[in-house]
Amino acid sequence: MNTTVTVNTDLEVGTISRHIYGHFAEHLGRCIYEGIWVGEDSPIPNTRGIRNDVLEALRQLSIPVLRWPGGCFADEYHWKDGIGPREQRKRMVNTHWGGVVENNHFGTHEFFDLCELLGTEPYICGNVGSGSVQEMQEWVEYMTFEGESPMANWRKANGREKPWKLKYFGVGNENWGCGGNMRAEYYADEYRRYQTYVRSYGGNRIYKIAGGANGDDYRWTEVLMREATGHMDGLSVHNYTVPGGFEVKRPAIGFAEAEWFETMQLALRMDELITRHSAIMDQYDPKKRVGLIVDEWGTWFQVEPGSNPGFLYQQNSLRDALVAGLHFHIFQKHCNRVHMANIAQTVNVLQAMILTEGAKMILTPTYHVFEMFKVHQDAQALELHLTAGEYRVGEETIPQVSASASKRADGTIDISLCNVNPNQAVPVSLRLRGLDGTMNVSGRILTHADMNAHNTFEQPETVKPTEFSGVTDISGEGLTATLPPMSVVVLTLRS
Ligand code: AHR
Numbered sequence: 001m002n003t004t005v006t007v008n009t010d011l012e013v014g015t016i017s018r019h020i021y022g023h024f025a026e027h028l029g030r031c032i033y034e035g036i037w038v039g040e041d042s043p044i045p046n047t048r049g050i051r052n053d054v055l056e057a058l059r060q061l062s063i064p065v066l067r068w069p070g071g072c073f074a075d076e077y078h079w080k081d082g083i084g085p086r087e088q089r090k091r092m093v094n095t096h097w098g099g100v101v102e103n104n105h106f107g108t109h110e111f112f113d114l115c116e117l118l119g120t121e122p123y124i125c126g127n128v129g130s131g132s133v134q135e136m137q138e139w140v141e142y143m144t145f146e147g148e149s150p151m152a153n154w155r156k157a158n159g160r161e162k163p164w165k166l167k168y169f170g171v172g173n174e175n176w177g178c179g180g181n182m183r184a185e186y187y188a189d190e191y192r193r194y195q196t197y198v199r200s201y202g203g204n205r206i207y208k209i210a211g212g213a214n215g216d217d218y219r220w221t222e223v224l225m226r227e228a229t230g231h232m233d234g235l236s237v238h239n240y241t242v243p244g245g246f247e248v249k250r251p252a253i254g255f256a257e258a259e260w261f262e263t264m265q266l267a268l269r270m271d272e273l274i275t276r277h278s279a280i281m282d283q284y285d286p287k288k289r290v291g292l293i294v295d296e297w298g299t300w301f302q303v304e305p306g307s308n309p310g311f312l313y314q315q316n317s318l319r320d321a322l323v324a325g326l327h328f329h330i331f332q333k334h335c336n337r338v339h340m341a342n343i344a345q346t347v348n349v350l351q352a353m354i355l356t357e358g359a360k361m362i363l364t365p366t367y368h369v370f371e372m373f374k375v376h377q378d379a380q381a382l383e384l385h386l387t388a389g390e391y392r393v394g395e396e397t398i399p400q401v402s403a404s405a406s407k408r409a410d411g412t413i414d415i416s417l418c419n420v421n422p423n424q425a426v427p428v429s430l431r432l433r434g435l436d437g438t439m440n441v442s443g444r445i446l447t448h449a450d451m452n453a454h455n456t457f458e459q460p461e462t463v464k465p466t467e468f469s470g471v472t473d474i475s476g477e478g479l480t481a482t483l484p485p486m487s488v489v490v491l492t493l494r495s
Pocket of ligand 1 (some may be wrong): 296
């Protein structure tokens with residue numbers, strides 16, 4: 001079957017929130033410590049303790065929002081341990097992740113400094129599992145209250161006169177699991193109680209995010225929407241791409257085609273999950289006021305041999321790049337309901353953008369997809385019809401091509417395409433309806449002949465974007481783009 005993509009360039013179906021390109025950085029393994037925070041006295045060049053090389057690389061991604069401090073860590077985190085003079089901060093055990101000492105040197109002030117340096121919006125996840133309502137209420141007051149109050153005064157005494165702007169606040173994390181092992185009904189009541197005290201002070205308006213379902217737990221979404229829709233702005237869902245399942249997991253590199261296929265198949269499942277969670281949300285919120293917040297997604301493989309199993313450090317290959325591309329296409333397709341998504345995690349953990357080793361840093365294939373796709377941020381999603389051939393392994397098939405298109409404010413059109421088939425190049429016939437006049441077409445591609453291709457500290461540029469030269473047959477009606485096997489392509493069309 002020929003692969004055809006028809007883009008209705010004059011039919012805008014919704015805004016692709018830039019927050020779909022959000023991130024998540026937890027106190028887990030070497031994400032915050034080493035990956036982001038090295039401390040002011042480190043020989044690694046830094047700005048107030050935050051490493052400069054990582055900062056510079058992340059700035060290129062235009063990260064719109066950053067979720068912190070967890071994850072499971074959030075429901076064990078007591079924010080008061082992480083403020084004031086660093087040498088006096090409490091040393092605690094990060095019981096969930098590797099049992100290592102957490103010295104609390106990276107706390108609220110350091111997090112907001114990071115966000116300011118990156119030009120990103122903060123998204124704080126509060127502690128419901130082991131924290132009190134008072135603790136959560138006081139954190140919000142500490143961060144956002146302008147006038148005279150015990151918490152605002154404390155913040156000022158710690159060196160920050162003005163309150164910070166904080167929009168996104170999560171009321172707990174995975175409260176069906178590490179966040180308290182609650183039943184949906186119980187959490188719904190707890191959510192209603194805790195969120196009452198998450199106040200919007202002065203001009204700061206908080207967008208409250210309720211802790212959502214684990215993957216396909218549609219009942220959780222049903223109960224939360226039934227009991228608490230009126231008290232939330234967003235409801236989260238977490239889903240990881242875990243070939244072999246959590247009990248087994250598979251290596252991040254050194255895999256064969258069967259595992260490549262399984263990974264793509266699992267990644268595509270995000271479409272079904274969002275469709276079904278959205279259908280439930282539609283019943284309670286037909287106007288789509290409440291955002292579905294996919295605040296943890298990404299690949300989860302075995303840890304790298306020799307690394308701490310609690311640190312979740314994994315390599316990142318061309319396969320991860322395709323997983324990222326497929327997810328973005330799915331989020332963009334559902335942009336009217338998916339208001340935010342946050343990849344897990346930014347540095348050194350799970351599907352990371354950046355890996356570090358001492359003073360060295362490399363960019364992963366996933367990083368490059370975030371960089372290539374940032375053109376979609378805040379653009380208008382365009383209606384698109386895709387007829388794709390199949391990629392078959394044994395009895396199973398998936399579409400070999402996935403695509404998404406958007407229009408920027410200045411009329412530029414960006415079309416991203418993924419070919420998940422490792423064995424076949426695919427000529428995609430791209431029909432552009434609603435265009436008048438000719439277009440200048442340019443493109444970038446991320447690909448490699450080896451499905452296991454990845455970047456290392458010795459060879460950091462094995463996988464990186466290059467100019468795409470596969471466009472032919474350009475006419476007023478469209479063009480042909482021949483996608484090499486295992487490739488991610490972004491085409492830019494300007495009049
Ligand atoms: O991202 C790693 C962990 O995965 C998070 O801490 C938790 O929320 C999820 O189970």
